[in-house]
Amino acid sequence: MSIAKALQEWLQSIPKLQMQKRSEQWLQLLCPAEQLPELTRHLVEDEEAEFATLLVEESAKEDALSVHYLFYLPSTGNLIELKVEAPAGTELPAISDTVHAADWHEREAWDLYGLRFSGHPFLGDFVLHDDDWPEGLDPMRRSFDGKHRPDLHGSGVDWAPPRLLQEEGAMVFPVGPVWGDFNESGLWLLETPGEQIRYLHTRLFYKYRGVEKIAEGRTVDQGLLLAERFAGASAFAHAWAYCQALEQIAACQVPTRAQQLRIVFAELERIRHHAANIAEIAGSTALSVAKALAQGIVEDLLRLSAQLCGHRYFFGVLTPGGLREDLDESKLKLIKQTLPELDQRMQLLEKQLESSSSFLDRIEEMGTLDNELARIYGVVGPIARASGRSIDLRRNLPYGQYVFLSPDIPVEQEGDGYARLRIFFAESRISVKIILELLPFMAEGPVQSPCPIQEGHALSWVEAPSGATFHWLRCTGDGTITRLRLGTPGFRNWHAFERAIEGAAFQDFPIILATWGLSIAENDR
Amino acid sequence: MSFWPYYGLQRGITTTSWPDGAEDSAGITPGRPRARPTERAEEIAAVCPTQALKVVRQDGTDGVAVDFSRCIHCQRCRQGENALPWTTDFSWGAPSTSAQSTLGSRFTRSLQVLYVDAGACGACVNEVRLIDAPPYNLHRLGIFVTATPRDADVLLVAGPITDAMRTAISKAYAAMPEPKRVMGMGTCAINGGVFGESFACAGGLEKIVPVDLWLPGCPPPPLAIIHGLLSLVGRVAPAALEEQP
Numbered sequence: 001m002s003i004a005k006a007l008q009e010w011l012q013s014i015p016k017l018q019m020q021k022r023s024e025q026w027l028q029l030l031c032p033a034e035q036l037p038e039l040t041r042h043l044v045e046d047e048e049a050e051f052a053t054l055l056v057e058e059s060a061k062e063d064a065l066s067v068h069y070l071f072y073l074p075s076t077g078n079l080i081e082l083k084v085e086a087p088a089g090t091e092l093p094a095i096s097d098t099v100h101a102a103d104w105h106e107r108e109a110w111d112l113y114g115l116r117f118s119g120h121p122f123l124g125d126f127v128l129h130d131d132d133w134p135e136g137l138d139p140m141r142r143s144f145d146g147k148h149r150p151d152l153h154g155s156g157v158d159w160a161p162p163r164l165l166q167e168e169g170a171m172v173f174p175v176g177p178v179w180g181d182f183n184e185s186g187l188w189l190l191e192t193p194g195e196q197i198r199y200l201h202t203r204l205f206y207k208y209r210g211v212e213k214i215a216e217g218r219t220v221d222q223g224l225l226l227a228e229r230f231a232g233a234s235a236f237a238h239a240w241a242y243c244q245a246l247e248q249i250a251a252c253q254v255p256t257r258a259q260q261l262r263i264v265f266a267e268l269e270r271i272r273h274h275a276a277n278i279a280e281i282a283g284s285t286a287l288s289v290a291k292a293l294a295q296g297i298v299e300d301l302l303r304l305s306a307q308l309c310g311h312r313y314f315f316g317v318l319t320p321g322g323l324r325e326d327l328d329e330s331k332l333k334l335i336k337q338t339l340p341e342l343d344q345r346m347q348l349l350e351k352q353l354e355s356s357s358s359f360l361d362r363i364e365e366m367g368t369l370d371n372e373l374a375r376i377y378g379v380v381g382p383i384a385r386a387s388g389r390s391i392d393l394r395r396n397l398p399y400g401q402y403v404f405l406s407p408d409i410p411v412e413q414e415g416d417g418y419a420r421l422r423i424f425f426a427e428s429r430i431s432v433k434i435i436l437e438l439l440p441f442m443a444e445g446p447v448q449s450p451c452p453i454q455e456g457h458a459l460s461w462v463e464a465p466s467g468a469t470f471h472w473l474r475c476t477g478d479g480t481i482t483r484l485r486l487g488t489p490g491f492r493n494w495h496a497f498e499r500a501i502e503g504a505a506f507q508d509f510p511i512i513l514a515t516w517g518l519s520i521a522e523n524d525r
Numbered sequence: 526m527s528f529w530p531y532y533g534l535q536r537g538i539t540t541t542s543w544p545d546g547a548e549d550s551a552g553i554t555p556g557r558p559r560a561r562p563t564e565r566a567e568e569i570a571a572v573c574p575t576q577a578l579k580v581v582r583q584d585g586t587d588g589v590a591v592d593f594s595r596c597i598h599c600q601r602c603r604q605g606e607n608a609l610p611w612t613t614d615f616s617w618g619a620p621s622t623s624a625q626s627t628l629g630s631r632f633t634r635s636l637q638v639l640y641v642d643a644g645a646c647g648a649c650v651n652e653v654r655l656i657d658a659p660p661y662n663l664h665r666l667g668i669f670v671t672a673t674p675r676d677a678d679v680l681l682v683a684g685p686i687t688d689a690m691r692t693a694i695s696k697a698y699a700a701m702p703e704p705k706r707v708m709g710m711g712t713c714a715i716n717g718g719v720f721g722e723s724f725a726c727a728g729g730l731e732k733i734v735p736v737d738l739w740l741p742g743c744p745p746p747p748l749a750i751i752h753g754l755l756s757l758v759g760r761v762a763p764a765a766l767e768e769q770p
Binding site: 129132133139144145146147148149150177178179180181182183184185205206207208209210211213214221222225226229230231232233235276279287289290291292293295296298299302303304305306307309310311312313315316324325352356519521522524 | 529530532533536539550551552553554555556574575597598599600601603604611639640641642643644645646647648649650651652653654655658659660670671672684685687688689690693697718719720721722723724725726727743744746
């Protein structure tokens with residue numbers, strides 16, 4: 001598909017803009033920094049482009065950075081890349097006032113690269129916590145040795161939670177980083193005059209493992225281990241995106257059977273991810289039987305996964321060029337036998353939950369993210385689709401065999417906890433349907449084709465269970481990674497989370513958190 | 526009006542009888558490779574991306590030893606012509622070199638566990654969440670989960686120990702009453718796993734607090750976690766971290 005004429009003409013009318021077609025689908029614009037705000041505003045507001053991710057790369061030249069703003073057009077499936085060169089010491093204009101989805105990306109680039117964005121109101125204390133990390137040390141820079149912990153430690157400033165609320169009796173109530181029974185680490189600061197939460201300040205990155213940094217210098221094979229194991233709940237999706245990038249670089253054609261099996265695994269992972277979220281939602285409202293029933297489904301799906309590929313979380317299944325192992329007839333039959341029964345249990349659970357008025361009271365009109373906010377924050381995945389945004393990379397930017405499948409994309413309008421619950425159920429149902437409809441048409445043949453290592457770079461994407469994920473990979477001819485960018489759905493959606501809390505009552509916080517079902521590992525990387 | 530108690534009863538009992546009875550349902554564990562004598566030890570060890578397989582020579586015969594603290598079940602040694610045999614066991618909890626004695630009979634009916642996530646990917650968290658789900662039902666064994674270190678007997682830590690979680694782990698450990706035990710869960714907690722030691726990760730729980738029990742696996746399945754907890758009390762026999770051919 002080609003880019004709309006009107007957009008092309010508009011772009012040509014801008015002086016000093018160099019256009020370059022990277023492929024039929026991908027348009028690269030080399031643009032001067034001062035034109036960034038206007039260009040990005042036009043793309044997002046007039047062309048309804050979606051922000052994909054921000055990629056910073058250090059060029060070979062001393063300290064210079066090249067900054068790529070990646071967008072895609074959901075209506076035509078085109079990618080638009082704005083590339084800006086930033087020599088040492090440059091400040092780029094912040095685009096987050098018009099493209100709010102880029103807000104956290106700019107904060108991240110400041111923390112990790114020391115790239116300053118003029119006009120950004122909140123730079124600092126984000127990925128690297130001020131009380132823990134020395135000031136002025138940028139870990140993603142090539143000159144920084146990522147193998148060791150820096151000797152110098154802490155900025156010497158005691159970190160204090162930010163306070164907006166200036167009322168008598170107002171307080172900040174901290175939740176985390178170690179909290180509740182079995183939870184991921186993160187800190188939530190609830191500002192309240194007593195009962196109602198007025199503001200929430202989310203402080204994440206307690207789990208920052210520097211995956212993008214430690215990947216540099218490793219081989220592409222070791223990189224695959226990182227890509228599949230940094231976010232275990234959607235391991236297959238991330239490993240798939242990573243393998244796609246390598247396959248693109250090598251111009252490798254993945255055999256049809258492997259393409260189809262990848263869909264089977266990815267959709268199984270989606271069902272399990274959603275079922276685990278449903279279990280947490282039921283648990284957060286103290287509905288223990290419903291939680292137990294959902295957990296039973298999760299466990300049975302994990303056992304099914306292990307029987308299919310040997311691992312409960314699909315670790316080690318993917319390899320660049322296809323799959324490590326084929327599924328024989330008996331395993332395909334096992335899916336055919338197991339899935340309908342699991343689907344029935346899911347549907348029964350949905351019916352039971354929908355007839356529990358006390359449960360619905362806790363999630364209806366709770367943690368609402370309306371359509372306008374969802375658009376401004378550019379949320380992705382089930383969260384976006386529960387707020388009336390019909391975007392799914394499987395349809396809008398199809399990859400692999402999804403080109404031929406065009407799966408149904410459920411959309412709800414309310415944006416509240418109940419809408420998200422319905423989306424989780426609806427998507428699992430559709431995933432079951434996709435798998436069962438695909439199985440009779442499995443192609444014969446190998447599941448692996450050679451994927452030689454070559455120098456190059458590629459952008460790839462997958463609709464992970466939690467939403468759109470974009471991976472950027474650059475490697476040398478001997479298979480060493482020089483840049484791995486993980487643009488994850490968790491990083492996008494956590495950004496908007498605090499807006500859904502405002503105005504909620506204290507005891508609703510864990511429930512709203514559960515209905516969002518966000519992974520911190522995926523955010524922190 | 527809803528009928529949740531009825532819905533629950535309708536589903537019947539799904540809980541395993543382990544450790545009293547045997548448990549061999551398909552898919553409860555990813556399994557792991559077994560050490561064995563073989564002439565092709567070099568070739569076999571070369572497929573392992575994490576150096577969990579080691580070539581050993583004893584009395585003139587070659588063999589492959591397995592270091593479970595490094596194994597991440599990537600399955601590369603399970604496939605191909607040189608495949609190693611894989612077990613389907615889950616009794617993986619192994620005492621550390623600095624292990625204290627087992628907690629003993631006073632804790633067999635009430636063991637309180639505090640879970641701290643120090644950078645785990647989400648698979649460990651998910652497996653931990655399942656240990657008190659009906660298929661495994663932790664409570665039947667007198668083990669409970671607590672949200673506060675003041676009540677905790679066992680500190681269960683997963684993840685490669687990120688920089689920002691160091692303080693939280695030390696504080697939680699200090700706040701626990703004696704006697705207390707520490708269990709490092711997953712390959713990441715033992716040596717950093719695929720993340721290793723870096724500017725962001727300590728790469729090993731032992732660098733922050735003393736550890737009594739290691740639970741290898743990526744991730745260890747629910748029954749392995751239960752095995753680890755039971756062996757801290759001395760109710761089951763612990764395993765070893767290495768296997769020689």
